[in-house]
Amino acid sequence: KKIREKFNRYLDVVNRNKQVVEASYTAHLTSPLTAIQDCCTIPPSMMEFDGSFNTNVSRTISCDRLSTTVNSRAFNPGRDLNSVLADNLKSNPGIKWQYFSSEEGIFTVFPAHKFRCKGSYEHRSRPIYVSTVRPQSKHIVVILDHGASVTDTQLQIAKDAAQVILSAIDEHDKISVLTVADTVR
Structure with a gap:
């Protein structure tokens, strides 16, 4: 009661x-x-x-x-x-x-x-807002191209965009980060 x-x-x-x-x-x-x-x-x-x-x-x-x-x-x-x-x-x-x-x-x-x-x-x-407007878990794949044709500015923009995405995840989300390039490192 x-x-x-x-x-x-x-x-x-x-x-x-x-x-x-x-x-x-x-x-x-x-x-x-x-x-x-x-x-x-x-x-x-x-x-x-x-x-x-x-x-x-x-x-x-x-x-x-x-x-x-x-x-x-x-x-x-x-x-x-x-x-x-x-x-x-x-x-x-x-x-x-x-x-x-x-x-x-x-x-x-x-x-x-x-x-x-x-x-x-x-x-x-922020997670508290995102989880309210999108309550189901998210499956996210972030792919960053850091090959020879990508300028430093483009790479920085990609990193910044990835940071925004990563700052909005919560403990229920599943995420993978992949990087691709023109050569194996």
Whole structure:
């Protein structure tokens, strides 16, 4: 019975979040909601150390990381979700980090905290996102051509593409990496 009650509390949280996101999206269709609170630029004065998260956080706001391909009019419910996410933390001590992730390239996290922000960020290639949109295991074969006709630039592009693929796999995926060349090495 206790497990059922706990599960029902978490299901209520998800349903409340869903209602807020859907209402925000409906409003967004007529008046775009695009306000962003960048996780990379949150002032330290807005946060304080929280032992539950073992880092400095703001329990009143969420923050966002954006893909480099995000459209400037992309839907972002973060500001509308802040009060419900804060309430989730207060009323459900078992809940910690809360996320919103969109196929448009917006990743929102609550409570807000400062990220290590080196280079671009693409949450849609992270295992948690990939496993949600493509739950079955993947069978991947990466073939790299490093023969004499391949330039250093082409080889680097191939390696970078392979790294993107490898960063999106999880423990259920099966992967093979093959390299081919014009001579045996």
